[in-house]
Amino acid sequence: MNDLDRFITGLPKAELHLHIEGSLEPELMFALARRNRIAIPFRSVEEVRAAYDFSNLQDFLNIYYAGADVLRTEEDFHDLAVAYFDRAAADGVVHAEIFFDPQTHTDRGIPFDVVMRGLLAGMADARARHGLTAKLILCFLRHLDEEAALATFRAAEPWLDYIEGVGLDSSEVGHPPSGFVRVFAAAADAGLRRVAHAGEEGPPAYILEALDLLGIDRLDHGNRALEDPLLTARLAREAMTLTVCPLSNFKLRVVKEMGDHPIDRMLALGLRATINSDDPAYFGGYIADNYRAVAAARGLDRRDLVTLARNSFLGSFLDDGQVSAHLAQLDSYVNGPP
Numbered sequence: 001m002n003d004l005d006r007f008i009t010g011l012p013k014a015e016l017h018l019h020i021e022g023s024l025e026p027e028l029m030f031a032l033a034r035r036n037r038i039a040i041p042f043r044s045v046e047e048v049r050a051a052y053d054f055s056n057l058q059d060f061l062n063i064y065y066a067g068a069d070v071l072r073t074e075e076d077f078h079d080l081a082v083a084y085f086d087r088a089a090a091d092g093v094v095h096a097e098i099f100f101d102p103q104t105h106t107d108r109g110i111p112f113d114v115v116m117r118g119l120l121a122g123m124a125d126a127r128a129r130h131g132l133t134a135k136l137i138l139c140f141l142r143h144l145d146e147e148a149a150l151a152t153f154r155a156a157e158p159w160l161d162y163i164e165g166v167g168l169d170s171s172e173v174g175h176p177p178s179g180f181v182r183v184f185a186a187a188a189d190a191g192l193r194r195v196a197h198a199g200e201e202g203p204p205a206y207i208l209e210a211l212d213l214l215g216i217d218r219l220d221h222g223n224r225a226l227e228d229p230l231l232t233a234r235l236a237r238e239a240m241t242l243t244v245c246p247l248s249n250f251k252l253r254v255v256k257e258m259g260d261h262p263i264d265r266m267l268a269l270g271l272r273a274t275i276n277s278d279d280p281a282y283f284g285g286y287i288a289d290n291y292r293a294v295a296a297a298r299g300l301d302r303r304d305l306v307t308l309a310r311n312s313f314l315g316s317f318l319d320d321g322q323v324s325a326h327l328a329q330l331d332s333y334v335n336g337p338p
């Protein structure tokens with residue numbers, strides 16, 4: 001590890017865009033398949049990795065939903081979460097706001113409660129082992145209809161004290177935010193935060209819908225906002241946090257090359273951009289790898305990296321006191337011992 005690598009790994013940071021199902025490493029997939037006596041169409045971890053051959057969101061999603069089939073028990077969700085938190089803590093993550101896709105599990109007959117109990121147990125372990133805090137964001141699958149999202153929200157009702165917010169993910173194009181106004185309104189009425197994937201593959205108009213129709217507090221991806229200068233200016237003016245995922249953007253061809261990544265342009269335009277890993281088991285790296293990838297490709301200096309880490313706390317759903325404490329910790333990391 002060189003100096004910049006060490007600096008990035010040690011930088012205290014929050015992760016704001018992480019699908020827990022996307023942190024399922026092939027090794028754990030094999031272990032869970034064995035434990036649950038499930039046949040999977042692969043003979044080795046290498047074969048699984050070789051099958052991760054996708055070049056757009058839908059091809060990736062097909063593989064990601066298939067992989068999630070090995071998750072069956074509370075213990076499985078616990079082990080999945082602990083594996084992610086251990087890995088995140090090693091990358092300097094001190095706080096994580098993680099997505100989960102309940103419909104991916106309830107549609108296979110896994111009860112909502114099993115998913116919740118397992119993830120919450122994993123979060124408690126992360127707190128005890130690493131002092132890492134975490135929040136849960138329930139994502140609705142946008143390739144399914146709003147009735148299904150409303151049913152999922154009703155299933156979540158007993159658990160709302162343990163859920164920070166709702167999100168919108170899965171296949172973006174053809175499934176605009178305008179289809180989910182009622183379920184997001186119900187979430188707002190229940191006092192939940194709202195986020196949505198928009199502008200990853202979908203057009204800037206979808207970002208506008210997420211802002212104006214869903215009332216989002218944070219924008220997941222948002223890359224295509226840059227095609228619309230007025231929208232970009234608005235996002236900057238409103239200090240909207242963008243959860244940008246560089247390795248995901250590269251693997252899913254949102255950018256052709258890492259050298260084309262707009263992260264520094266976003267910062268220069270005054271956008272509150274953050275760096276995140278999205279689905280690290282599938283996209284080839286955890287959060288520090290994402291910081292390193294853009295630092296190398298776009299020549300980011302330490303000041304830019306600190307800005308990105310600062311933005312991750314400012315964009316989190318922690319309360320003001322907790323944000324200040326994390327920013328103070330970040331300052332003391334950057335400035336060294338007094």
Ligand code: HPA
Binds near residue numbers: 019022169170197248
């Ligand atoms: O990058 C993503 N985009 C949309 N849906 C997803 N579900 C997991 N990862 C993603």
Ligand SMILES: [Zn+2]
Binds near residue numbers: 017
């Ligand atoms: Zn995502």
